[in-house]
Amino acid sequence: MVGAIAPSPEVHYLGIASRAARNIARRKGRVILAVIAIGIAMAVMISIPAGLNASQSAMEQLNDRMAVDYAAQAAEIENTSTLIEVGNTGSSFSSQRQGAPGQQSSATVNDTVISTIKAIDGVEAVVPFVSQTEGMPDREDFFGGSPPDSGGMPNGTMNMPDMSSMRDMLSDVVTVLGVSLTEENIANYSVLPTTILEGRNLEASETGAVLLTENLTAYYECGVGDTITIQDTEFTVVGIYENTTTMGNRTVFMSIADAQEIYDMGTNVSYLYVYAEDEDYVSTIASAISLAYEDVSVSTMSDRLEELNNLQEMSEQTLASASSTVEQTENTALQMIIIAVAATGLIILFVMLYTVKERTKEIGVLKTLGFSKGAVIAQFMLEGVMVSAIAGIVGAVIGWLGTSTLASVLLPSSTTSSMGGRMQQVASLSIQPDPAWMLVAFLIVVCLGALGSLYPAWRASRTKPVEALKND
Amino acid sequence: MTDAILRATGLSRTFQMGERNVIGIQGVNLEIARGESVAIRGPSGSGKTTLLTILGCLDRPNEGQLVIDGTDVTALPESALARIRSDKIGFVFQSFNLMPFLNARENVELPMELTSMTAQERTQRAKELLKLVGLADREDHRPSKLSAGEQQRVSIARALANRPPLLLADEPTGNLDSKNKVEIVRLIRRLSAEQNMTSVMVTHDNRVASQAGRVIFIKDGQVRSNKNRVPVKEMVEEEEDLD
Numbered sequence: 148m149v150g151a152i153a154p155s156p157e158v159h160y161l162g163i164a165s166r167a168a169r170n171i172a173r174r175k176g177r178v179i180l181a182v183i184a185i186g187i188a189m190a191v192m193i194s195i196p197a198g199l200n201a202s203q204s205a206m207e208q209l210n211d212r213m214a215v216d217y218a219a220q221a222a223e224i225e226n227t228s229t230l231i232e233v234g235n236t237g238s239s240f241s242s243q244r245q246g247a248p249g250q251q252s253s254a255t256v257n258d259t260v261i262s263t264i265k266a267i268d269g270v271e272a273v274v275p276f277v278s279q280t281e282g283m284p285d286r287e288d289f290f291g292g293s294p295p296d297s298g299g300m301p302n303g304t305m306n307m308p309d310m311s312s313m314r315d316m317l318s319d320v321v322t323v324l325g326v327s328l329t330e331e332n333i334a335n336y337s338v339l340p341t342t343i344l345e346g347r348n349l350e351a352s353e354t355g356a357v358l359l360t361e362n363l364t365a366y367y368e369c370g371v372g373d374t375i376t377i378q379d380t381e382f383t384v385v386g387i388y389e390n391t392t393t394m395g396n397r398t399v400f401m402s403i404a405d406a407q408e409i410y411d412m413g414t415n416v417s418y419l420y421v422y423a424e425d426e427d428y429v430s431t432i433a434s435a436i437s438l439a440y441e442d443v444s445v446s447t448m449s450d451r452l453e454e455l456n457n458l459q460e461m462s463e464q465t466l467a468s469a470s471s472t473v474e475q476t477e478n479t480a481l482q483m484i485i486i487a488v489a490a491t492g493l494i495i496l497f498v499m500l501y502t503v504k505e506r507t508k509e510i511g512v513l514k515t516l517g518f519s520k521g522a523v524i525a526q527f528m529l530e531g532v533m534v535s536a537i538a539g540i541v542g543a544v545i546g547w548l549g550t551s552t553l554a555s556v557l558l559p560s561s562t563t564s565s566m567g568g569r570m571q572q573v574a575s576l577s578i579q580p581d582p583a584w585m586l587v588a589f590l591i592v593v594c595l596g597a598l599g600s601l602y603p604a605w606r607a608s609r610t611k612p613v614e615a616l617k618n619d
Numbered sequence: 620m621t622d623a624i625l626r627a628t629g630l631s632r633t634f635q636m637g638e639r640n641v642i643g644i645q646g647v648n649l650e651i652a653r654g655e656s657v658a659i660r661g662p663s664g665s666g667k668t669t670l671l672t673i674l675g676c677l678d679r680p681n682e683g684q685l686v687i688d689g690t691d692v693t694a695l696p697e698s699a700l701a702r703i704r705s706d707k708i709g710f711v712f713q714s715f716n717l718m719p720f721l722n723a724r725e726n727v728e729l730p731m732e733l734t735s736m737t738a739q740e741r742t743q744r745a746k747e748l749l750k751l752v753g754l755a756d757r758e759d760h761r762p763s764k765l766s767a768g769e770q771q772r773v774s775i776a777r778a779l780a781n782r783p784p785l786l787l788a789d790e791p792t793g794n795l796d797s798k799n800k801v802e803i804v805r806l807i808r809r810l811s812a813e814q815n816m817t818s819v820m821v822t823h824d825n826r827v828a829s830q831a832g833r834v835i836f837i838k839d840g841q842v843r844s845n846k847n848r849v850p851v852k853e854m855v856e857e858e859e860d861l862d
Binding site: 162166169170173509512513514516518520522611612613 | 672677719730777
């Protein structure tokens with residue numbers, strides 16, 4: 148008598164998994180191609196959000212930094228309610244007293260102006276400054292070989308310098324600031340830096356001495372006690388002061404007498420700080436100066452605040468433009484991710500459809516032996532899931548190693564360059580894949596593997612067992 | 620009433636070929652006893668393979684009733700038919716139909732995955748079966764490394780894996796040389812006898828058919844003769860008469 152074997156209520160999934168793994172191994176070429184294609188699609192899924200996050204993060208950082216800068220500058224301006232800045236040209240009296248980088252160095256205010264302004268009612272003090280620039284690149288270098296005069300610009304287009312080379316050139320520019328070193332100015336009008344890191348500050352009536360920032364000690368390759376040469380004149384470095392500005396301060400402090408001498412300015416100065424006795428007098432004094440000297444620029448606290456507000460508005464517009472670019476990029480990125488997801492699903496679908504067609508006979512044999520539809524579906528879906536899981540691991544590795552490259556290739560460059568060099572610097576440092584999103588992308592790929600193989604597996608399960616005999 | 624492992628009553632199967640119906644089998648009545656050895660013979664296109672696929676629950680008849688080991692399988696759902704195939708029927712194909720990526724032992728183990736046997740029990744039984752068919756030393760070889768005769772032996776071992784009461788073989792010697800033909804037929808006969816298993820073999824080879832205890836001759840989808848132990852000479856004369 149034939150001994151009956153008790154039927155199993157469950158399919159042996161270990162056997163199905165083992166056969167699925169072997170089926171993958173026996174079609175190495177096809178599987179490798181599918182794995183690479185899906186892996187790249189997954190790397191795209193990882194890289195694009197990383198690039199977008201970097202852009203958004205850079206914008207937020209820049210926004211925050213600008214907000215802090217503006218707040219600090221506004222606070223500083225509001226502390227100078229009695230100050231009137233008087234220059235020869237332009238209105239760009241910086242609220243940063245150290246260096247006044249907007250000042251045009253060739254312009255001077257005649258010293259006779261000083262005594263006249265001092266005589267105006269309500270003026271408490273007049274503090275003169277000399278500001279000159281060292282190491283400024285000449286126009287030809289700065290504009291890339293062709294000076295921007297109207298004759299050299301066809302179609303009226305501006306030959307703008309490259310941002311990075313501009314930064315490199317400006318890194319050699321040093322501002323020499325000559326300050327009036329009277330005891331009164333030092334004590335009451337903060338003409339010198341407040342924080343000395345090394346050495347000492349300049350003293351009243353001191354000549355032949357300079358103060359440097361830390362970055363300038365590297366530039367001049369010197370320290371406290373050493374000498375540096377400016378305009379063929381040697382100066383002793385007596386102290387190093389703290390840099391307090393975002394973009395880096397490259398100002399050398401010296402006495403106004405030294406500055407006037409080395410730049411052969413006689414008793415001329417670059418600009419004046421006029422202090423009113425009371426803020427109520429400011430507007431009257433400013434009007435009087437403007438009336439007396441048409442060719443000088445006069446800037447009060449309200450002017451400076453307005454200028455700052457204008458600058459802030461311009462920056463906000465630039466940020467809004469960058470934000471809009473990022474939003475547009477997000478749409479493009481979303482489309483790319485959808486394409487990557489669709490590609491993954493389709494690759495699995497077609498690979499598994501081909502596999503099912505190729506293995507019709509095997510499926511028929513399995514069903515002839517008594518394998519159920521469920522067992523056949525499980526085997527083919529498991530194969531799809533295994534292929535996609537391998538591809539997911541490969542994609543994670545590609546994504547991890549190549550996120551920065553992929554993001555810069557796939558995302559429009561305007562996203563990271565729209566804010567100019569500063570944004571680009573910030574963004575390029577922070578394009579890193581998010582491990583949590585990598586896990587999500589891996590799960591998406593595995594789920595797509597399951598979904599993509601569902602239809603082929605269902606088709607396989609519907610294969611009639613008699614097909615196996617027909618193919619004989 | 621005999622102890623029938625298989626009883627077919629009025630089985631008919633037609634196929635739709637475009638706009639016309641093609642008859643596969645028509646009004647087939649059969650009763651095969653447990654332990655019996657039956658050969659189904661007939662010319663090409665006579666319906667013998669169609670009959671075998673219906674007897675093996677691989678296809679369904681349009682009409683009639685089929686009872687296997689006491690179970691009426693005619694209207695069973697696909698899942699139940701799969702279980703019948705797994706538990707009650709062993710199949711041997713002309714072209715062996717082994718899984719090319721599994722070795723001989725794993726091929727034999729395959730049907731046992733549908734039982735409650737442990738992996739160890741499956742391996743042990745597969746080894747015993749391979750020994751029975753004379754391939755104890757070839758268990759690790761994949762089908763591509765085995766001769767046609769050896770592949771058919773593996774196929775027979777696989778068919779016996781779940782100890783089915785019924786063995787269905789479709790032209791099992793069709794792809795074999797004369798020597799292997801004889802050996803495979805003897806093997807099927809011996810194993811059927813040893814395990815009290817019913818064997819139903821489709822063949823167009825009269826010498827193979829003559830080895831069976833009963834020979835059923837089919838032509839045009841109908842059973843033309845159903846006789847015990849028919850000598851080859853008689854079969855040839857019978858064919859000529861029917862032509």
